[in-house]
Amino acid sequence: MEAAMPEQLTRHPEVTIQVLRSAGASCGEGAPQAILKACPRERFCKLPGGEICVYGLDGAQAMTQFTAADWQSLAPLARGRADVAAAAGWEGTTAAVFIAGLAAGALAAAALARWRRSRGRG
Template structure:
């Protein structure tokens, strides 16, 4: 089950709730047992844990080696004049992933048209 990283975890949780996810309600955590209860969501298709930048270090699916590799991949070449990718960019990508996931959940619940 996925862990999601976003700059705006509360907004992401609100969007997931609006699509019918049960978030922060103390529902049983069958797979994502280390997810903080207030950041845990249960959906018909599985579980989701929404992390903010402040607690990204506690994520279990992304390791320190993953973060280092990401930093190396996103660093611009020396002297290129390009600014490095910031955590804001990573957070935005996480938020977009959350919104896309929510749209898929809503579409799935409504069924085919």
């Protein structure tokens, strides 16, 4: 059985590769790819303990270790975060409308009081 080596997905692939290099990895230098043969050369890193392929978000579709079911299992997490963000947005909007309503009510009350006073003096 062939050993499994990881594909990594990150928002910052260049930083990840830089960190791996600082730990002694040979990255993007044409090292032989014994296991991760489909990894783009510039994203491939070889360490004494194995290989790693670092993908950015723009290269996620090229990853070979994730199945369609794996990606679909992540969708609820993304939806959950979007729902939380949307709820937070509505809470902020609700608070702003409430404060605006209070301010409008205070202005209307002041205008009404002024109008009543001016009618009483006339």
